[in-house]
Each structure stands twice: as C-alpha cells, then as structure tokens.
Amino acid sequence: MPDERVRIVEAFSRQLEAAYHRAAISSYRELARRLDKVEAADQPGRRTHLSRTAAWAILRGRRKRMPSWDQVSLLARVFQAAAVERRIPVEEVGTLAEWKARHEVAVTAYRLTPASSPDLTPVPATGDTGAPGSVVTGPPTWWYRFHGVVRPWFRSYLTHEPLSDLIIGYEPFYVPGLLQTRQYATEVISGTYGHEPADRLLQRIELRMLRQQHLARTNGRPQMWAIINEGALRNPLVEPATMRGQVRRLLHSGPHVRLQILPISHPAHDEAAKPITILRFGSFKLQDLIFIEDTDSALYPSDEEDRARYQKKIQELGLAALLPEPSRALLRSIENEL
Structure with a gap:
C-alpha cells in the first residue's frame, strides 16, 4: 500500500x-x-x-x-x-x-491516492475524464449532490479544499467565497448566473455556504491568509447594505484568518488580474495546489517554474497590501462610508 x-x-x-x-x-x-x-x-x-x-x-x-x-x-x-x-x-x-x-x-x-503510486500531486482539472473528483469516472465526493452546478475545472479544487491546513488567496474582484455572507453570495451569484432557474441559483449559494464549514470547524480549523483588492469592497453592483454587512463579517473574522487589503492606489493590483489561491496540506503531505481562476476556466500549474512564479506573486501582493491592523482600519472606514 x-x-x-x-x-x-x-x-x-x-x-x-x-x-x-x-x-x-x-x-x-x-x-x-x-x-x-x-x-x-x-x-x-x-x-x-x-x-x-x-x-x-x-x-x-x-x-x-x-x-x-x-x-x-x-x-x-x-x-x-x-x-x-x-x-x-x-x-x-x-x-x-x-x-x-x-x-x-x-x-x-x-x-x-493512486494504488500504484505514492504521489498525490493534484493534477489539472481540464475536463471530466481523469479529473480528481470527477462525477463521471471518479468516486462520489462531498460535493456530489451539487455536481449539476459545478464546472469540470472547479471539481479538483472543491475536492481538495477541505483537506487543506492553510488557504492563501488573492481576490481582485470579490470577497473570497469562504468569507462571504449569505446575502453577499446571493447578490454576486445572481449577478453572474441570473439567467439560470431559481433552483440552480439556490444550489450555487448553498454550495458556497457549505464550503465555509471548513473554516468554521472548532477542531483542526485551517488558517487562512486572504489578500483582497480594495476595489472588491467598493463594488457598485453590490447593494450598500449588503456590502456593509459583508465588511462587518470581515471585521469579525477570527484569529485564524489573516486579512490584508490591497489599496486601489497601489500599482500591484494592476499586475494580478486574476484570483490566485494556494492550498497547503500539512496533514496529508500533499504538494501545494495552485488554482488560478478565470471567467470560465481555471489553471492548475504543475510546472515548477510556473508554480514558483505564482507563489512569488502571492508574496509580493502580501508585501504590497496593508498589514492586518491598517487593513482593519480601512475596513472600518469603508463601513462608515456605506
């Protein structure tokens, strides 16, 4: 074995x-x-x-x-x-x-885990065939009942997210899904998938809320380092009352969440136009999973040079963003403006 x-x-x-x-x-x-x-x-x-x-x-x-x-x-x-x-x-x-x-x-x-190999390196989820967690060829996973609204390129990430001990991410457009309030999630999901039937929209919302149980666990709770572009907190497509509730949620995130805001004025936000997430698996000895989300696709870099580039980019964004306390001060300022 x-x-x-x-x-x-x-x-x-x-x-x-x-x-x-x-x-x-x-x-x-x-x-x-x-x-x-x-x-x-x-x-x-x-x-x-x-x-x-x-x-x-x-x-x-x-x-x-x-x-x-x-x-x-x-x-x-x-x-x-x-x-x-x-x-x-x-x-x-x-x-x-x-x-x-x-x-x-x-x-x-x-x-x-392949029965013939000790390597558990996550692989790109470019389609149904061969993708970890695939509902076509793989075993049922925790998100199986939502498979109708889960894109093939997102399946590998969803399967691995609950295994992680550290979640590092940069979000240029939205508050990270793991930190969203239900009202905020409802508005942004409806804005993107408003053409879909109500039951599918509800499934997408419920899936996002269910994912948050990973951060809410009292035992073995993972750490999260979230870097958020200030522009995501001033999104005119989100109702002010909804954004106010969302900002309050961020202000009350626990000590297991390190939150940094990247000011709009900083040039670094122009150099990272896509969400970047890195999952780290200390408990299971897995290689980091790097997830680059696009509008309707995603990349899972496997080349060492590409992986190093994205890991370096996250570090650079963290250095460019405000430290946690100044970030909280900015959040309070935004809350007062709304």
Whole structure:
C-alpha cells in the first residue's frame, strides 16, 4: 500500500484517538463497556458491532484501510456519551456532523491516492475524464449532490479544499467565497448566473455556504491568509447594505484568518488580474495546489517554474497590501462610508 494512503489512515486515526483522550475514557475496558451500551441502544436491524480489539486497531492506526462511517459514528457517540457524563463540552470531542465531514474528507483523500503510486500531486482539472473528483469516472465526493452546478475545472479544487491546513488567496474582484455572507453570495451569484432557474441559483449559494464549514470547524480549523483588492469592497453592483454587512463579517473574522487589503492606489493590483489561491496540506503531505481562476476556466500549474512564479506573486501582493491592523482600519472606514 502506498505510503500516502498509510499516512491518511494514520492521520484520521490520530484524530479519533485525540477525541478518545479528550473524552477522558480511562481504559480500553471502559471503551468496550461503552461500545456495548451504545450498540444495545441501536435498533436491532441497524446495529454495528465493534469489538474492543477492532476499536483499539482503529484508534491506534493499525488498520490498512479507512474505517467505515458506521464504525466511526459508533466511536463518536461513545466519546460524546463519556463527555456528557463528565461534563466535558461535546464540542471537545466533536459532533456527529463534524465527524461525518472529517470522514468524508479522509475517504476522498484515500480514494484519490493512486494504488500504484505514492504521489498525490493534484493534477489539472481540464475536463471530466481523469479529473480528481470527477462525477463521471471518479468516486462520489462531498460535493456530489451539487455536481449539476459545478464546472469540470472547479471539481479538483472543491475536492481538495477541505483537506487543506492553510488557504492563501488573492481576490481582485470579490470577497473570497469562504468569507462571504449569505446575502453577499446571493447578490454576486445572481449577478453572474441570473439567467439560470431559481433552483440552480439556490444550489450555487448553498454550495458556497457549505464550503465555509471548513473554516468554521472548532477542531483542526485551517488558517487562512486572504489578500483582497480594495476595489472588491467598493463594488457598485453590490447593494450598500449588503456590502456593509459583508465588511462587518470581515471585521469579525477570527484569529485564524489573516486579512490584508490591497489599496486601489497601489500599482500591484494592476499586475494580478486574476484570483490566485494556494492550498497547503500539512496533514496529508500533499504538494501545494495552485488554482488560478478565470471567467470560465481555471489553471492548475504543475510546472515548477510556473508554480514558483505564482507563489512569488502571492508574496509580493502580501508585501504590497496593508498589514492586518491598517487593513482593519480601512475596513472600518469603508463601513462608515456605506
């Protein structure tokens, strides 16, 4: 089995084991007792049996394959029950929804890893055939139910985004999707796809809001470095009240988001006319994914020279932009003007 698959299984097992310890379960004997209790509470036709030995193998990363969701949900419910008894906040061990999302991300990463090669370098998503996460040739992914509104060139990015530990991006025209309010997202999506039926517009909005759960996680939350062109905050196509709410959202972004504004007056904004996003994957040992979005297509640079050029461009934009505190001052000024 390729080393990358081993690392994915081990990384997920470490997350489970960390929750096991946070739930203050004292021994594997206690774990087995709690497993039996939770299993007994399930309906007979839906019971999933997990022995103490199998649970130990999962928690210690001794298995060669990803555990099933039934097994993970059983462990998660055990952790929650133990936490409640000991008056430990359930958020410390993770909700079922959080574990479901983590499991889907890990399973997707596992399946995307070629069985014959340890290389997990993301590849260009130029069409359906051969693109990671393709709904035609690949396994279902977390965004599968939205596949009707996901362009082929965006599929690889969507599949990899929840795996990232650091998101670095420059946006010349809009507030980054991961930081948008629902009202702001509704207006900009409607402005671009207003010719589509209402149900497709709603799907696009819901997909954007769902992506934000990656930043909203209480455990394993990624860091984000967002560089935004000031012009994006003065977009006349967005209603003032909507933009005011959006600016307030940016002002209240947490410490995991480093926000810098590039002033309109700075010449650097003329040198970067397209959105640039870099995803970094510390947990899964993947190569950085560089995503250059265009109007109706995207590039995933694979050549080392091209990759270095875009990485350097992001650094230059970061140096040209205002530092976080002056950026916040500018945001407050824009909020007062609206």
